[in-house]
Amino acid sequence: MFRRDLLSIVHPNPASRVALDLAEGIEENGVISSGVAYDPATNKNYPIKNGYLDLLDGRSGADNIANLTNFLPGAGRGYEPLWRVRSLNLLTGEEFSNQRELALISDLAGLDRGGLYLDLGCSAGLYTRTLAAQLKDRGDVVGIDISPSMLKEAARRARKLGTTPSFARADAENLAFADASFDGAVCGGSLNEFGDPARVLRETRRVLRPGGRVAIMGISKAKTPRGRRLQSFLSTGGVCFFAPEEVFSLLDHAGLEPDPPQTYGAVFFAGATRR
Numbered sequence: 001m002f003r004r005d006l007l008s009i010v011h012p013n014p015a016s017r018v019a020l021d022l023a024e025g026i027e028e029n030g031v032i033s034s035g036v037a038y039d040p041a042t043n044k045n046y047p048i049k050n051g052y053l054d055l056l057d058g059r060s061g062a063d064n065i066a067n068l069t070n071f072l073p074g075a076g077r078g079y080e081p082l083w084r085v086r087s088l089n090l091l092t093g094e095e096f097s098n099q100r101e102l103a104l105i106s107d108l109a110g111l112d113r114g115g116l117y118l119d120l121g122c123s124a125g126l127y128t129r130t131l132a133a134q135l136k137d138r139g140d141v142v143g144i145d146i147s148p149s150m151l152k153e154a155a156r157r158a159r160k161l162g163t164t165p166s167f168a169r170a171d172a173e174n175l176a177f178a179d180a181s182f183d184g185a186v187c188g189g190s191l192n193e194f195g196d197p198a199r200v201l202r203e204t205r206r207v208l209r210p211g212g213r214v215a216i217m218g219i220s221k222a223k224t225p226r227g228r229r230l231q232s233f234l235s236t237g238g239v240c241f242f243a244p245e246e247v248f249s250l251l252d253h254a255g256l257e258p259d260p261p262q263t264y265g266a267v268f269f270a271g272a273t274r275r
C-alpha cells in the first residue's frame with residue numbers, strides 16, 4: 001500500500017527530480033493497494049503489489065550475507081514473534097518491552113510535532129505501523145526495506161492494526177525521495193546491517209527538512225572478549241557494531257547535530273537534529 005499523494009515525493013531517479021504518477025491502480029481513501037506507478041522522466045513502471053511500491057526495478061539491493069538472510073521464505077513472518085518481541089530484553093539484560101523502546105524512539109524522533117516520518121530498514125514494520133497509529137491524522141510514515149518478505153509482512157501487520165502507512169522496496173543508501181520531504185526518520189537496528197551506514201545518514205539528512213529529527217536504536221560494540229568474538233564472526237557476514245563515539249561522529253559528519261547517546265546494556269539510542 002502506498003499513499004497516492006506521497007507519490008509526489010518519490011524520485012526514483014534523483015538526477016531528474018521528477019516525481020512518480022499513478023498509471024493505473026486500485027485506490028481507497030487515497031491509499032493505493034495495487035497498481036502501477038510511472039516515472040515520466042525515464043518511462044519506467046514501478047509495481048505496487050503485495051503491500052508495497054517496488055522501486056528497486058529487479059535489483060536485490062542486498063550488499064552482504066546478513067541482508068540476504070532477510071530474503072529467505074518465512075523471514076518476514078518469523079521476524080517479530082521469534083526475535084523482535086524479546087530482542088531488547090536479551091540485548092540490554094533488563095526488562096525492555098517493545099512499548100518502552102517505542103516510547104523512547106517516538107520521543108527522540110519528536111513525534112509529538114506530527115508530520116511525515118521515514119522508517120529506514122523497517123523489516124516487518126514495528127516502528128512504521130506503531131508510529132503511524134500514534135500519529136493518526138497528525139501525520140504519516142513511509143517504511144522502506146529491500147526485503148520483499150519483510151515488506152509483505154509489514155503491510156499485513158499494519159492492516160491488522162487498522163493503520164495504512166506506506167511501504168516501499170527501496171535502498172536506504174540511495175533514497176528515492178525528494179530533498180527535505182520528511183520531518184523525521186527512525187531506524188531500528190538497521191544501521192548495524194547497512195553496507196554503508198555513513199552514506200545512509202548523509203542521504204537521511206538530505207531528505208529531512210531543516211530541524212528534522214533522527215532516532216536510532218542500534219547494537220553497540222561488545223566490551224567483553226566473548227561478545228567481541230561473536231561480533232567479529234557476525235562482521236564477516238556484513239553486520240557492523242558501533243562504539244557510542246562512532247555513532248556520534250557518523251551523525252556529526254552527516255550534517256546532523258547529535259544528542260548525548262543513551263546506552264542500555266548492548267543497545268544504544270541516538271537522536272540528532274538536521275542542521
Ligand SMILES: C[S@@+](CC[C@H](N)C(=O)[O-])C[C@H]1O[C@@H](n2cnc3c(N)ncnc32)[C@H](O)[C@@H]1O
Nearest residue numbers: 070121122123126145146147171172188189190
Ligand atoms: C535489523 S533489521 C530492521 C529491524 C526493524 N527496523 C525493526 O525495528 O524491527 C534490518 C533491516 O534492514 C534491511 N536493509 C538492509 N540493507 C538495506 C538497505 N540498503 N536499504 C533498505 N533496507 C535495508 C534488511 O532487509 C532488514 O530487514
